[in-house]
Amino acid sequence: MVTEVKDTSKKRMLTGYRPTGRLHLGHWHGNLLNMLKYQAEYESYFFIADWHALTSDYADTSQLLANVEEMILDWLAAGIDPDKCNIYRQSDLPEVAELHLYLSMITPLGWLQRNPTYKEQQEQVTTKDLSTYGFLGYPVLQCADIVIMGADVVPVGEDQLPHLELAREIVRRFTHFYGDYLIEPQALVSHAKKVPGTDGRKMSKSYDNAIFLTDEKDDVAKKVRQMITDPAKIRKDDPGDPDICSVFELDKAYASAEELAKIDKECRAGTLGCVEHKLGLAERTSASLADFQTRRAELGGVAGLVDQTLAEGAAKVRPIAEEAMHTVRKLMKVE
Numbered sequence: 001m002v003t004e005v006k007d008t009s010k011k012r013m014l015t016g017y018r019p020t021g022r023l024h025l026g027h028w029h030g031n032l033l034n035m036l037k038y039q040a041e042y043e044s045y046f047f048i049a050d051w052h053a054l055t056s057d058y059a060d061t062s063q064l065l066a067n068v069e070e071m072i073l074d075w076l077a078a079g080i081d082p083d084k085c086n087i088y089r090q091s092d093l094p095e096v097a098e099l100h101l102y103l104s105m106i107t108p109l110g111w112l113q114r115n116p117t118y119k120e121q122q123e124q125v126t127t128k129d130l131s132t133y134g135f136l137g138y139p140v141l142q143c144a145d146i147v148i149m150g151a152d153v154v155p156v157g158e159d160q161l162p163h164l165e166l167a168r169e170i171v172r173r174f175t176h177f178y179g180d181y182l183i184e185p186q187a188l189v190s191h192a193k194k195v196p197g198t199d200g201r202k203m204s205k206s207y208d209n210a211i212f213l214t215d216e217k218d219d220v221a222k223k224v225r226q227m228i229t230d231p232a233k234i235r236k237d238d239p240g241d242p243d244i245c246s247v248f249e250l251d252k253a254y255a256s257a258e259e260l261a262k263i264d265k266e267c268r269a270g271t272l273g274c275v276e277h278k279l280g281l282a283e284r285t286s287a288s289l290a291d292f293q294t295r296r297a298e299l300g301g302v303a304g305l306v307d308q309t310l311a312e313g314a315a316k317v318r319p320i321a322e323e324a325m326h327t328v329r330k331l332m333k334v335e
Contacts, residue, residue, distance in 0.1 A: 013042035013188060014151035016049040016090065019067035020057055023074045024210035025285070026195040026203035029253055032078050034155055034190055035085075044085035045149050045317065048072065048310075051090050051097070051141060055134045056125070056206070072306045074213060077296035088313035090145065095321040099328060100144040104137060106173050112136050116162055125206050143167040146185050148324045149317065153188040161187060178331040195253065196246040200228045213289060214296060220289075221282040229274040236273030247277055254284040 015031065015038075017023075023032070038044050048068050054061065068089060080087065090096060112118065113136070121130055146154055146167055156164050164187050171182045196202070197209025204210065211223050227247045233240035242248040242264045252260065263280075266272035299305060329335030 011042050011152040012045065012150055013038050013153045013155065014045040014047070014146055014149050014185075015155050016047040016052070016145060017071060018049045018053040018056075019064065019071045020053050021063075021067055021205045022070060022212040022214055024203055024205065024212045025250075025253070026197070026210065028078070028213060029195050030157065031155065031190070032075075032080075035075075036079050038155065038188075039081060039085040042153070045151065046075070046080060046085055046087050047145065048087075048089045049145070052138060055132070055138045056121075056128055056130060058132070058134065059128070068310075069306045072309055073296060073299050076299050076305070076309070077292055082309055082312065086313055086316050087309055088317045089310050092310065092314040093148070093318060093321045095325040096141075096144050096148055098325060099148050100141045102328065102332060102334075103144055103170055103174065104140045106177060107137075107140050107170055111166060111169060112139060115139055115166065117160075121206075139163060139166050140170065143170045147171060147182045148321050150183055150320065150324065151185050152183060154185045155188045155190050157190050161189075178328075181327055181331055194249060196227075196249050198223050198226045198228075198246075200246040211285065213292060215289075217282075217286040220286045221279070224278045224282040224285065225275075227278060229277070230267075233267075233270075233274060236276075237270040239270045240267040240272075240274070242267050247274070247281055251277075251281050251284070254281065254288055 015035065017027070017031070035044070035046060039046075048071055050064060050068055053064060053067070057064070072087070075087065076082075118136060121135075142163065143166070154164055154167075164185060168184045171184045174182050194202075197204060197207055198211070199207065199209045201207055201209060211220055215223070224247070227250070229245045229247050230240040230242075232238065245267070248260075248263065248267070251263065255263065263272060263277060267277065326335070
């Protein structure tokens, strides 16, 4: 069973993102805010998972390099500091691919087929063919990402605990065959705010329901107007139920406690219309993104910033990957 780590002293933490497009509010509340906190509390490793992006976007790679650049700029604009953490690109470490190969040799097929995310995505994403080895086997690559850096902890939401447990099982199987070297990562459980998309489902680019961090004010307002409220509240004076309203759920991330209490009371009393509520949410959301968007525009004008960030990051982490693979090869007697 994966256990939540409480002691942060001298722990090495790792997390990564797939560069599949612009970052959205789900990323901001689901991980970015935590990354800002973790970079000061842990020896932090943040990587751009460009190989993982290929598991679903293999048919069109035309935007991959541009997406990597956009993600780096988003991170830097959010406050991720290369002087306080290690930022690198997955594909800059060929050792990760080699370790993935070795781990794939010992991972039972049934372990991958029971992965809940694999089943969910197969059902939810109907516009892409996800019946590939790359998509089925991405947890093995994920495991390689984690253990090659010797990560002690990995931030996960409660729904992602099965993914980390799979990585731990792979490590235990490696230990059984070759000896005790790879670290079993522990869960750094994140209790981030739930961020619904415009259709009420989890916000995701794959579901085409996302509000992006770089969306202009008019775009935010347009998307918020599409959001789902209590279907029984047809007119303004109809009493509503905020507990089943995705607009109210998203507003929990942007409204103060006093504002939320007022919205809740007036919605239930039928004195607050859904249109008015949506307008307020759109205003609060855009206001919260203003500073980020200003910094983002400034960083986008700095020539060579992304290349320099990635080059310096790769130089810092490459020796770790090389040393890890040297030991793995020795244990497996392939070197």
